[in-house]
Amino acid sequence: MAGAGIHPYHQQWPPVQAPPPPQAAASAAAQPPPPVHHPPPPAPSHDEVRTIFISGLPEDVKERELQNLLRWLPGYEASQVNYKGEKPLGFALFSNARFAVAAKDALQEMVFDAESKSLLHIEMAKKNLFVKRGIVTDSDAYDQSKRLRTGGNYSHSPYSTPPPFHPPAPVWGPHGYMAPTPPPPPYDPYGCYPVPPVPIPAPAPVPAPSSYVPVQNTKDNPPCNTLFIGNLGENINEEELRGLFSAQPGFKQMKILRQERHTVCFIEFEDVSTATSVHHNLQGAVIPSSGSVGMRIQYSKNPFGKRKDSGHLVASPSANGPPPALTYQ
């Protein structure tokens, strides 16, 4: 239940401090909607098949390549490549059957890889992809912020090059998944990016993650201003890590903890909301020294600035002193 009740609006380039308006119900015409996080539909309770079956992948396809293609599609939830057979077979799960069908049509006969001349062939799957652990479980699949981070390995500067391919055009609206109601505006592949009106005031050496990998984050703690970072890989480079996080808005301090097997780290932010947006934006991020694993980001159990209950205070409401002012939020 990560982020329930919070507005994990991702930061915009003109870093406006004003919170997004609660609901721009009336005029959906003129300005783009605020980057609020649409609550995704609840977990699909139906058991319809909402998975597509993908053949025609090049033999050396990577899971990530497929993910990077598919995550543009509305309703995309998870995908997997099965290498057991002679040819790799892909499966992709969508939030409902309509999205799956739309994805099927969008990808049908698509040239996946010009080099190997592979043409995709898509069918509805026989049964749904079983999402074994390892897929982001919150609404990230719907989150536009994830669609923006085409980061990938295009270059070292996230701002220099556009993605080398057009996302499949026909099926998505400005917010990836669209309520079926409003007629979508004419499609413009890049028109929906929140492009900064002015050159980015940002620093040159932005330590962007080199990619993202889905991570499981089912158990999280209550939102707070401190993040816990795990799954960093054995050879994690502290400078790299620090570079990435210290560039995040709201960053205050960071503590890296080297343990035998696992290095973990704690990062304090100005407030819960900046922590939340980093929680969101960097979940699963991969940096060079982390190898190929995506970092897991959780809220810390013990936020900076809040002391752990010190033994004698707990569980003695009848004691003389005032009750420990333990307030979450």
Next chain:
DNA sequence: AGCACA
């Protein structure tokens, strides 16, 4: 899954 420091 691995949660320290004030």
